[in-house]
């Protein structure tokens with residue numbers, strides 16, 4: 001079906017987006033149009049009569065604003081409501097084909113780039129082993145070239161791009177679209193990632209931490225997702241994305257959820273951050289690979305550790321399970337403090353079968369309070385290695401349709417919209 005009504009999420013604070021390229025003309029009217037689009041997208045009100053009763057606006061005002069949305073292709077009539085006598089009312093739907101968003105999930109060692117419709121379906125994507133340490137110029141030039149190629153592959157004009165979402169493996173000052181003091185991203189500190197794309201596409205460009213976008217992606221695709229939700233990534237490093245009350249919690253400086261550097265009591269491993277005893281220094285994919293290599297087992301990366309587990313290497317299985325227990329110690333504190341309903345485990349090491357999950361569950365249920373774990377679910381990611389790109393697309397889409405931005409979409413030339 002071409003037209004879908006999407007679940008709305010409220011993970012983004014629209015007024016702190018720091019969006020570039022959006023006009024302020026007619027903001028009041030645009031806000032109202034945005035409110036109608038919101039109701040239609042969420043399925044809360046899908047006929048003109050229902051919109052009038054939901055908003056208290058006059059039928060003539062509703063009709064005018066719906067005309068604006070249908071003229072730009074954002075809303076379409078998808079059928080007739082059951083007749084109650086007289087002319088049947090048209091059911092309105094959000095048109096996911098009214099434009100596209102571009103999404104990039106930039107990791108430490110590999111990255112994924114995609115193009116998605118406004119319903120979040122990925123239309124085309126590509127993946128590449130590229131080190132973030134090559135620096136912003138090399139990496140972002142590849143991103144720019146890949147965006148152009150994906151647009152060509154899908155027969156999409158650049159003018160159809162309504163938003164761009166980018167995730168990077170380090171702390172981000174979200175409002176500014178810059179990485180801030182990122183430990184594994186040499187050359188990226190304060191680099192203005194957003195400006196590179198705003199000039200080319202004239203649309204909102206949002207940049208966030210890679211684990212935050214994974215949390216958003218996993219939360220976004222699940223219509224039943226609870227409002228209090230933690231996503232844990234265990235790959236080369238360890239980090240988490242925290243959604244509280246339905247809103248992504250970034251923290252004062254964008255470093256919330258950085259649990260890889262919580263200290264494990266009694267542990268003396270030296271972390272790459274310079275401290276001693278960090279969780280990441282003992283339980284990340286990188287740490288496990290080092291640990292196995294010291295025992296004469298060939299392993300360099302977290303993927304190698306997963307391959308060993310899959311091949312039945314017992315030392316690797318024991319190491320992954322023990323890593324799960326160590327992670328569980330820190331997560332038990334997170335559970336006591338934040339009381340999430342779901343903890344989702346993602347990243348390379350989540351692919352190591354049930355071993356990591358088993359170790360985590362064992363300790364979390366043992367060390368958290370009984371009430372906090374009474375309905376707690378701990379499960380692997382549904383999206384796997386596509387959580388990041390899905391979240392980057394979702395982040396962009398939510399900004400495209402935000403009441404604060406919809407005016408700029410409507411102001412685009414009509415022929416620019418499919």
Ligand SMILES: [Zn+2]
Pocket residue numbers: 260261271272273274275278280281
């Ligand atoms: Zn550390």
